[in-house]
Amino acid sequence: MKKKRDPKNTIDISRRNFLKATALTTAAAALGGCGTDMKDFLQKHFKEMTPADKKEVIARLEDKYLKKYGKEFSISVKEPLDGTEFAYALDISRCIGCRKCVYGCVEENNQSLNPQIHWIQVLEMEKEKGVDFLHSNLYYEHEEVPHQGHFYLPVACQQCKNPPCVKACPVEATWMEPDGIVVVDYNWCIGCRCCMAACPYGARHFNWAATGLDKEKVNPQVHYLGNRPRPKGVVEKCTFCIQLVREGKYPRCVEVCPVGARKFGNLLDRESEIRYILENKRVLVLKEELNTQPKFFYFFAT
């Protein structure tokens, strides 16, 4: 006859406990070993951080950037200025398609060189056809610009008042700040790219791989929501150089444009250039029928 086994006593207690102990120790070691990674992983959404939280996050990031790029970074979390709503105007009678704005922006905003990310995309269009995206050329290469019979339309984030990307994001990683800039919290973005499908202007770009920056040329004056070096797997886009405009300066593209085609200012300031343009020039926005209400205007100066 088979010996009846008492279920409680037949299990080898020491072996079970040994296995339990091993599992727990391994887990603890793994967690303890990646202390900062754990803090990164559990980091809160930017809008829910207290000033103390922000300080801690900045310290951690500055440390990380110092180790990676060998430069002292200064990460700002400057709030929007009171009474500002930024807008941009681009004079398409002046743009010659030189792309200096593209590369100025790349340098100022620490865009990845490899794989290449450009926040500004300059489209070459035919004067005869007018603003017609289907017949435009992003990859034009000429000896000299402007090329005969063509005009140029640089496109970047339009900082819409009714942004479809903000609607689409499932985790609220992107939102519109009170001064009108649509920003991304790079440490909250999960990389689902819903916003990229939603953007009608192709303004949002994805970090398909880890950013490849030139250590010498890295710009260490950054804003948390703007031009700080981004991790892989997150979306980025033009932020009107949030690190500059909130300090009262012009975005880099405005200053770099050799023909003065780019204008920027505060919509709420009656005396600003941008108000003058909107009130006096022939202004258009791209894809107006989509009701995105962009704050990026195109105009013809003459």
Add this chain to the structure above:
Amino acid sequence: MRVSRLHRGIIFFGVLFYLLPTRVLPVEPPAGIQVPPPPLTDGIFPCTECHGEMEPNRERRVLEDAHDDIILKHDEKNRWCLDCHDAENRDMLHLADGRLLDFKESYKLCGQCHGPKLRDWKQGIHGRRTGSWSGAKKYLLCAHCHNPHSPKYKKMKPEPAPEKPGGLK
């Protein structure tokens, strides 16, 4: 006609006051538009160093003895040098009504023909913007970007095209 001494005095000072601002004193810049120094070629200023001694030759011609490096392509069928440069005082420019103009205010001269551009420039929407969107505007003279003798913008070589994502036709 017998003119009294008083009336002669009045006429004399009246003419003086009329001529002084328009022929002698330059036009004052309006408050606010500060510009960097005009982009004059090195060593060329002051012009009176050479022209102070010379007789002005008002005959329209192509210059051969000096300034032959200047190519005039600015409505050259209808305009030539002395339409902008003052014949008597080469250190100054002059407006259509004869008033003298310092090189620092050359924009007023350009604005005589290019009125809408001048209006836009004063508002800050023509020309390069640098500095602060909220503070005092930094202006450049027209001459800083446009060569007044041949102002047409030269074409330039564009920066490289973006890389095509793999597989683009």
Add this chain to the structure above:
Amino acid sequence: MNFLRFIKESFKIILKGNKYYYSWIGFLLVLIIWGATGYIEQFNEGLIVTNMRDPISWAFYIGNFTFLVGVAAAAIMLVIPAYIYNWKPLKEVVIFGELLAVSSLIMCMLFVTVDIGNPLRIWHMLPFVGKINFPDSLLAWDFFVLNIYFFLNLGIVAYLLYTLFYKKEYNRKVLLPFVLFSIPMAIAIHSVTAFLYNGLAARPFWNTALLAPRFLASAFCSGPAVLLILFQLLKKFTNFEIKDEAIWKIAELMAYAMFLNLFFFGSEVFKEIYSDTEHMVHFKYLYQGIGENNDIVFYGWVSVIISFIAFLLFLIPKTRKNIVTLNLGALLIYFGVYIEKGIALLIPGFTPDVLGQIYVYRPSMTEIRTSVAIFSIGFLIFTLLTKVAVAIIFEDFSIDSIQRRKRLD
């Protein structure tokens, strides 16, 4: 009645089988390991190892996800006649439909997870703990409805099998509300997935109100195709019993869904060609090509043609009742809709992109490997669950049979 006991005993069932069973499981495991090692590269390097780029930011993974949501929704095709009309021949087989839904949903959730750039941050989507953008974001809605539908189906089928295992009658009053609720949920999951696309004003190819009805019609005609083939296989290899009438009924319902699918497609074709706006360029890319770019024209036409052939095969009673043409039709409609919801949906939506540029996409090896791994995981789960279900329903696997065997020991 001990639920854990039921799980334990069911687990034993899946470990037993004949040589076909083991070789099938072995084959799937090999594919899973091969595929998973491909995914590890993607996890480390980033999504650059796929061929998705800024112009086409969703492709193979999301295409598969969309198709599988349709397959999951199709389980309800069987629920409606079975439970509402109490149609006996379909009752037993509804369980398999729901098991298919559960397996498809697991695959759906895996496809979304491998597609996102930071999978570890997926907790950001959880309500309260994270910051879910509800009700603005359609993906947030999808998160809710997919999870609800998943747990609903899992719960219903577990309950049914569990009661059968213990040879008890299931409590219809308790079960019916959940079953009834799963019908609008099935419609919800696929409508919400469709809304994810058609809410995007930036993409005119998708920005049509007809997209949700099209999705549902194509789901209802392709999902049951899997079940049709499955039932015939089970009939051959196990004690599975299903009347021919039941199979023909499923095929007939599929034919109606196929008609609707083709009609909706025809409506889209009319609108594009007659209105003749610039938005037609996406449609043109799919069926004609633009200039030299005609990479997916073949797939566009294949999908239409085989869907139409399948429709005819299922419509005509003679071909519907013929075992060869029935299975041929099932395969054709499955692949027709696979293309329609995959390549023929994603790629033309993104080509030309919003700034008029064209990027030619082909899935990379990593994407293929990862997708194979996920499909294999789904197939594996479905196989294991089906084995348990077949044992309980048709092979008299129950608490009694276990106790009988123990007494014999």
